[in-house]
């Protein structure tokens with residue numbers, strides 16, 4: 001039914017995506033990659049200033065600052081790509097990116113990177129939300145539609161017990177409106193939630209509309225993750241406002257395209273009508 005796609009999802013994954021609304025991939029990153037990215041977060045990203053949450057300004061907005069320097073403390077860093085070329089290469093990592101193309105089709109862009117460390121603490125109750133802000137919360141697509149936006153969450157630590165900062169989902173909720181009334185707002189303990197368990201290196205793939213969020217973390221150790229977000233080209237990116245030119249020297253043609261390089265200066269029609277070689281660039285044939 002959906003044209004222009006190399007089919008890489010198994011039938012079981014396709015069904016899980018349609019019915020439950022998410023996928024869990026085992027061993028998406030190798031143990032060596034887990035160690036490498038974990039070290040980058042601890043010793044390259046955390047010691048530098050960067051975009052961290054700014055609740056005093058506005059929920060969901062970020063400001064330039066230094067996080068707590070304790071490696072097990074909370075950190076929520078946006079826009080990882082400038083910190084190391086490996087973060088750029090992760091945007092179209094073979095296998096995972098093939099799966100993104102299968103799910104989303106070729107007319108996509110990379111919209112956001114993020115590292116979240118959830119400290120072990122009694123102070124954080126977790127929360128449940130949909131992605132993309134106020135308007136996207138009210139928009140969801142049908143089972144037979146391409147998604148608007150998809151995130152990949154890579155686990156860098158084992159999360160093998162509940163209450164360990166688990167990524168928590170309501171299976172099937174991607175097709176339902178998110179409750180707005182205060183008394184109905186879902187939380188990580190609401191019936192219907194599933195706190196996912198996984199090993200370091202596993203990845204979760206989910207669309208913006210699924211009800212999801214972190215459980216509390218009482219495990220005694222920090223939970224470490226990297227998140228990469230992809231969206232259809234006609235949707236705005238989260239982390240940059242125009243083509244991400246500062247990175248283009250370090251990118252392959254496909255990475256440049258994913259970061260907004262259409263090969264010419266902006267003209268009306270761009271991003272809605274894709275460059276003619278879009279499919280070839282996305283599939284690595286150009």
Ligand SMILES: O=C(O)CCC(=O)C(=O)O
Nearest residue numbers: 116131167212213214227
């Ligand atoms: O598990 C987390 O830390 C939060 C991840 C999440 O909800 C998101 O990326 O939207």
